[in-house]
Amino acid sequence: MRLLILLGVLIMAFSSCEQQKNNSTDKEERYITSADSIDIMTNLISKDSSDYKLFLKRAYLNLETGKVDPAFRDVNMALEIEPTAPENFLLLSDLYFVLGNIESAVSALRKAAELDPNDEQAYIKLAETYLMIKNYSMAKKSADVALAINQNNEQAFFLKGIAFLEEGDTNNAITHLRIASNMDTTHYRVLIQLGSIYQQLNDTVALDYYNAALRAKPNDEFTLFSMARFYQGLGDYETALAYYDKVISSYPLNKKAFYNKGYILLVEHEDFEGAANAFQQALNIDPSYVEAVYNLGRTYEAQGLYPEAISKYRQALELHTNYPLAIEGLNRLKQ
Numbered sequence: 001m002r003l004l005i006l007l008g009v010l011i012m013a014f015s016s017c018e019q020q021k022n023n024s025t026d027k028e029e030r031y032i033t034s035a036d037s038i039d040i041m042t043n044l045i046s047k048d049s050s051d052y053k054l055f056l057k058r059a060y061l062n063l064e065t066g067k068v069d070p071a072f073r074d075v076n077m078a079l080e081i082e083p084t085a086p087e088n089f090l091l092l093s094d095l096y097f098v099l100g101n102i103e104s105a106v107s108a109l110r111k112a113a114e115l116d117p118n119d120e121q122a123y124i125k126l127a128e129t130y131l132m133i134k135n136y137s138m139a140k141k142s143a144d145v146a147l148a149i150n151q152n153n154e155q156a157f158f159l160k161g162i163a164f165l166e167e168g169d170t171n172n173a174i175t176h177l178r179i180a181s182n183m184d185t186t187h188y189r190v191l192i193q194l195g196s197i198y199q200q201l202n203d204t205v206a207l208d209y210y211n212a213a214l215r216a217k218p219n220d221e222f223t224l225f226s227m228a229r230f231y232q233g234l235g236d237y238e239t240a241l242a243y244y245d246k247v248i249s250s251y252p253l254n255k256k257a258f259y260n261k262g263y264i265l266l267v268e269h270e271d272f273e274g275a276a277n278a279f280q281q282a283l284n285i286d287p288s289y290v291e292a293v294y295n296l297g298r299t300y301e302a303q304g305l306y307p308e309a310i311s312k313y314r315q316a317l318e319l320h321t322n323y324p325l326a327i328e329g330l331n332r333l334k335q
Contacts, residue, residue, distance in 0.1 A: 037061055052081035052088070059091055063098070071095055086116040093125060102133055113145075120146040120153055127159040136163040154183035158190050170197065181209075186216040192223060199230050206230055221251045232260065237268045258282035259292050266299050275299045290319040294326050306333055 041058040048054065059074035072095055078088045093108035106129055113122040123146040130139035140163045146156040161176035174197060180190045191213040198206035207230065213223045228243035241264055247257040262278030265271040279296040282289055297312025310333055316326035 038065070050081065052078040052085060055081070056085075056088060056091060059095075063091070063094060068095060068098055084115055086112040086119055086122065089115065090122060090125065093129075097129070102129060105129055118149055120149040120156070123149070124153070124155050124159070127156065127163075131159060131162060131166070134166070136167050139163040152183060154180040154187060154190070157183070158187070158193075161190075162193070165193075165197070170201075173197065185212065188213055188216045188220075191216060192226070195223075195226060199226065199233075202233070204234075219246075219250055221247060221254065224250075225254065225257060228257070228260065232264065237264050240264060253285055255282045255285040255289055255292070258285070259289065259295075262292070262295060262299075266295060266302070270302070272299050272303045276303075288319055290316050290323060293319060294323065294329070297326070297329055301329065301333065309333060 038058060038061045041054060041061060045051075045054045045058065055074040055078040059071040059078065062068075062071040062074065071091075075088060075092050075095065078085070079092075082088065089108045089112035093105040093112070096102070096105035096108060106126065109122050109126045109129065112119065113126070116122070123142045127139045127142035127146065130136070130142060140160050143156040143160045143163070146153050150156075157176045157180040161173045161180065164170075164176060165173035174194070177190055177194050177197075180187060181194060184190070191209045195206045195209035195213060198204075198209065207227065210223050210227045210230070214220060217223065224243055224247045228240050228247060231237075231243060232240035241261060244257045244261040244264075247254050248261070251257070258278045258281040262275045262282065265278060266275035269275075276296060276299045279292045279299060282292040283296070286292075293312055294316040297309045297316065300306075300312060301309035310330065313326040313329040313333075316323050317330075320326075
């Protein structure tokens with residue numbers, strides 16, 4: 001069973017770095033998020049170039065806008081001013097991660113943890129990084145350190161659950177993910193992962209988690225599509241079609257929703273006109289969608305439109321050499 005949402009986890013981890021604010025009201029006001037905040041931070045730095053947090057904030061803002069080199073320069077300035085501030089190394093790890101230098105990112109996180117052994121965020125980021133490089137043992141160890149600091153850290157339970165899942169230990173994965181879910185009933189990523197696990201186990205508990213995910217993130221494309229597929233797997237085709245239509249209504253470029261709808265209409269309902277329309281909609285989005293090309297041919301064949309079916313089977317073979325189903329279709333029509 002593969003990790004479904006690790007990318008989302010890492011985006012969350014490495015696109016944000018919560019900065020600590022100074023105690024003074026004056027300095028707290030410096031941390032703003034307006035569109036021209038980089039220029040304002042530059043102005044503040046010109047007035048007080050001894051405050052490393054100003055450089056760190058501008059580095060964060062530059063990273064947010066994809067300006068990695070200026071961000072690096074600002075972090076280096078922050079390190080020159082205050083070389084023992086853990087938050088400098090946390091943001092430095094983000095920059096190394098963006099550049100794909102995972103080894104340096106890990107080193108920066110270890111340095112942050114060394115400077116502040118009670119900073120659970122450093123260990124959470126370490127766990128996330130180890131997950132990405134498939135070092136599941138170290139990911140769990142890092143999450144355990146975070147839990148030793150704060151036993152109510154639902155993110156640590158979530159990451160341990162993902163590590164167990166990647167190792168194939170579904171029972172431990174469910175245990176840790178459910179703990180995370182109980183701590184935060186609106187944790188979308190936990191809910192969607194639990195739904196996915198139970199879906200693969202063909203357990204209707206999956207629907208409970210998907211519905212909870214929709215409450216946390218209404219009308220979410222992935223959740224709606226997952227529910228449609230689950231109902232399709234249960235053989236509840238009417239409900240599956242209703243959910244595919246919800247996906248299509250809100251996300252009209254979801255080619256798989258059109259394709260799956262077409263497949264149900266073709267195979268289960270024998271609604272050939274509806275199926276042909278759904279497959280064609282999928283092809284309008286992606287003309288190279290070979291499965292949709294083949295099944296459109298299959299729909300034409302079922303309608304007795306043999307020249308059209310032959311054309312689609314040949315098109316499928318052009319897209320995918322020796323596509324076996326298309327070859328079988330052509331052989332049937334030759335006979």
